[in-house]
Amino acid sequence: MSSPQKTALVISAHSADFVWRAGGAITAHVKQGWKVRIICLSYGERGESAKLWRVPNMTMDRVKDTRQREAQAAADILGAEIEFWDLEDYPLRISDDTLFRLVDTYRTLQPEFVLSHSEHDPYNFDHPLAMRAAQEARILAQAEGHNPGQKILGAPPVYAFEPHQTEQCQWQPNTFLDITDVWKLKRQAIECMAGQEHLWDYYTRVALQRGVQAKRNIGITAKRHIEYAEAYMRLTPLVVEQL
Amino acid sequence: MSSPQKTALVISAHSADFVWRAGGAITAHVKQGWKVRIICLSYGERGESAKLWRVPNMTMDRVKDTRQREAQAAADILGAEIEFWDLEDYPLRISDDTLFRLVDTYRTLQPEFVLSHSEHDPYNFDHPLAMRAAQEARILAQAEGHNPGQKILGAPPVYAFEPHQTEQCQWQPNTFLDITDVWKLKRQAIECMAGQEHLWDYYTRVALQRGVQAKRNIGITAKRHIEYAEAYMRLTPLVVEQL
Amino acid sequence: MSSPQKTALVISAHSADFVWRAGGAITAHVKQGWKVRIICLSYGERGESAKLWRVPNMTMDRVKDTRQREAQAAADILGAEIEFWDLEDYPLRISDDTLFRLVDTYRTLQPEFVLSHSEHDPYNFDHPLAMRAAQEARILAQAEGHNPGQKILGAPPVYAFEPHQTEQCQWQPNTFLDITDVWKLKRQAIECMAGQEHLWDYYTRVALQRGVQAKRNIGITAKRHIEYAEAYMRLTPLVVEQL
Amino acid sequence: MSSPQKTALVISAHSADFVWRAGGAITAHVKQGWKVRIICLSYGERGESAKLWRVPNMTMDRVKDTRQREAQAAADILGAEIEFWDLEDYPLRISDDTLFRLVDTYRTLQPEFVLSHSEHDPYNFDHPLAMRAAQEARILAQAEGHNPGQKILGAPPVYAFEPHQTEQCQWQPNTFLDITDVWKLKRQAIECMAGQEHLWDYYTRVALQRGVQAKRNIGITAKRHIEYAEAYMRLTPLVVEQL
Amino acid sequence: MSSPQKTALVISAHSADFVWRAGGAITAHVKQGWKVRIICLSYGERGESAKLWRVPNMTMDRVKDTRQREAQAAADILGAEIEFWDLEDYPLRISDDTLFRLVDTYRTLQPEFVLSHSEHDPYNFDHPLAMRAAQEARILAQAEGHNPGQKILGAPPVYAFEPHQTEQCQWQPNTFLDITDVWKLKRQAIECMAGQEHLWDYYTRVALQRGVQAKRNIGITAKRHIEYAEAYMRLTPLVVEQL
């Protein structure tokens, strides 16, 4: 009898964040047989679609539609499920109803880990809010008295993926994920984001830098070759049987 | 063909620190087939032998001798190698010669990880100094131009074990080690420390509290039973292939 | 002519928090002739009543009722007044009306100090929210233009009592309260919490550890015997006439 | 053809904050030909008008009216525009409508920089909220999809002016502004605040202390004479062509 | 039978520091019957005697002599004992011999508390070094094995007095001492420092600002009048029997 498929949850404030910041983790786990679900809280239609808005006669619906198609294409390449909750952005607002919907997601999916944004970002208020909701919903999903009878959630670790200007965001990576083997897929997913072409090479360079640093952190004498990596800030302690 | 035995290094400012703070990790890894070497930089003869000094006509030599026998007995129970460098305590001082001796140890032992004290401790200046030496020696051991021709060191992770008053020491645990299976041995090793009997129950309670917390961090729904744990602050990032 | 009775205010997110975290302070001050009022913002009915929810056919009303009876019994043992505001938990939400009700409490009670939760807690979002309300209401109660004519509040110090995993909560104790003489009462109050028996020994060990630390902070040469203590993080400066 | 007039924006939680904390910056830039607009989110009618409330038969309307006249007089002396949004204080609350009104202000004014409160203040919850709104509105004003067609905002630096008890507010000055030449005007503006006379000398001393510190930071060998200064915490990086 | 006289220890890097930063505490405790001993590690002859060095034909001996006479006069006014250890400044260096001399002082004096500099100061490296020595010597003085037979030290609290630019020094006051009643004496002591006349009013303003803040922290409704205060950062927890 096979063990059940492991799952992971990615909570993305805008529809492209998951690609730049966690595309490698998503597809690496898919490749290892996991189911990964991405929730895009908004399309990033106001704040992260500058190029589209420079097209004459652009409308909000067309922006959202374009963003959705790009994100869907990226998710398909990465092999992940994706949901679009269309909560609007700049500013993103999270009602208690949305929070409970996230709780339901946690309880249904029972993820092994959850990825979301940094807890602080002076350049972007939607990102920390998404992370806050990811954390609060996780706590509610653990409460036996919330919808009693449902299967409660365990304690999946929470990771903050990389923000745009790390040092301004009190974000310090403590976990590097080797994504060398899946880099090509991540780059393909990145290239789905036609409206943010200026970021393609930016995040390629991020992956290369993190690759060098990951290699440095296992030591130059280590045999493992790492060229591309993603960096994460794990927010919850690790429990191990071997250091 | 068998793989070579893995090794770990424990750098202890005084001769009993390794027992309270890392006894579980030491014996757990020994049980898993590792070689663990403990270096006691001093005997803690001045600052951590209060009870002995209250014995009439006590001398420095007798204090050191007693402390060495206690620590040796504890190491034997844990299954670890132990060295006594007798550098004196309160204050501990680390010369460059001592530093290079530590470098040699790193290079010869090639440990997979190293354990030492917290980086800050307003109640104890010997502890952070030991950690500083552990870190600086690790860096020197990585330098190709230090004793060229020797095998250089990789990048073993550095963990700070638990200080006495964690919150005053800027010490935040990010790694919990389950020591339930080896707790009895740790307690036996603790009981070798005849001169510090007031700490036996203190560190037993520490292990129980960390056990509860470890269990909480894997989730109450997890099947793994954890009763005793040790907490560590990992100072260097983790490089992984799965989150 | 006697001086007026001194008062203190305890703001507890859930109905058992005040017992684990401040039971010693409450009863110690009651013993010294103070009036102590506890406000339980919620019963902790969803998030901190796991054991009750495992009873077949449990209902929300029965959980709340049980929790209220347990907390009332504990308050009676400690000798404190207790109010149940039943605001619901997981998530706790504080409306401005609740805030103004807290302001009224401050103004009527005129407490010498206030106790509430840590300002940060990644495992629990209700706790920091309760502290935030405690602080904001205190500020509003100082404003001359809020309900002009009422007696305004002075500047009672605010203390954060001990969270479950201190080091993850940016909580650093700067004040230890000796509770040796009242420990028996605190333990009796703890044992009222039938639904959380797994925490009885946990918080007994906390009190013992804090006792050892308190003793260490007055010095082993001090004559005062301390066996049990509670630790607090005072958030506001102390004004003294002698250091 | 002359270059367009430069502008600056000051967001003040209560109607007197801009005087104590930024009066020198305001009038110094006015003197250099800038247009400076001050937005008073509230009159500080409840929390910062203690003296007025001690006048018999005082009413809310009279307090607000007095506060407005004082602030208007101060703004006139400083040469700045001033708006009173009358959002009420203690507690100040910022709706999304208010936020969008701030966005409109940013877009219309296109300020070169914005001044507001410290991000933290345990003694005052209105102040950090005003700063939070100043930052969030700035971000929204940069979003191409917010009211498409309007001229978007660039990236004006954000400065936190000096809170009352700096060290309790996580506020560290990284920028000193020499206000020696405009000090007389600032003091005149300060003296408009009849209701807070106890603060006149307090903030005069602040200016003198900051003057000494500014002088110290350019070096005692520097020729520039500085007697009065204002201190600011710049929150966003500086981009330069010369260090 | 009277209780023994209480004592306090002040460790000052340069010969004038104790006046500006702790003059009020010193004389307030003397007035309450304490013995206060000041140790001036250096005269501040190189780094804090600028005015003297501008006198033609000045020599090192004359600078030291002048500084000693000024500091002695100040100590006499404050009613304290003073020792000059003449260790030289800019840079101050602390040998182990000096450390042991400090240990002897602690053991002989058995102070109830110790005052020294802030732990960090980017403008002054002698100050943090003095504090470091104050802390390390205190720890050594507690060690039973250091000069066994001597009476060991208890655990006197350590306070960091106010540095020149507090916010740059990670210094946050948590204790305000009311010095209103002794202000005149402190000002007289300040005026002994003929070579640093530019600081007389600077530190008078510091005392006034801290007075306003102290008053604010006890509440405007409190009856106690406070005009002048000194601020301290207590580094070690307080142990109390009443909050």
Place this chain on the structure above:
Amino acid sequence: MSSPQKTALVISAHSADFVWRAGGAITAHVKQGWKVRIICLSYGERGESAKLWRVPNMTMDRVKDTRQREAQAAADILGAEIEFWDLEDYPLRISDDTLFRLVDTYRTLQPEFVLSHSEHDPYNFDHPLAMRAAQEARILAQAEGHNPGQKILGAPPVYAFEPHQTEQCQWQPNTFLDITDVWKLKRQAIECMAGQEHLWDYYTRVALQRGVQAKRNIGITAKRHIEYAEAYMRLTPLVVEQL
């Protein structure tokens, strides 16, 4: 009459650090007519010359000689003066004599600013030590009583240039320098470092990332084009006449 040539000082722990981390700043200021002096405290012969040590029969002298020639060539391209103090590396040690030599340099050169390493770096202990010496020597150079009669130093700002893994080093950039116009020269200087070819593209990517971030911090509406930048952490406050 022309104003005197402005000068800047760069203090580099190892002989290549100045190229990767400050090459753009050096040549940009040289281009603007400044004199820039680089001090290489060591050659980085042990810890940063891995490739050279893999050459058969390599000697310490040949490593140092190669490193000196590379650094000299780079300095020539950048147009800067360079000095090699040959203090040895891994570990670097700074004696008081070296410190006084640095003081002499400050006093002779009278730099407008000084560049050195980050204050913290868990991967490299030589780097923070170099910065510490840079700061302490700067303070000593300001002391009137150090070599009285010499012209004392003013208060040149201190900048920490970019370490290898910024987030692990408590290094947060607050100043971006546009180096677009001088990038070609920096890249040429980089290519002089034959022994560290693996870093050429790493630091080219750093410059591109910082360029994107600098552009973002002036706003996408700004006309200035920035492609390459260097990031700095300014440690001392800025004193300005306009915000």
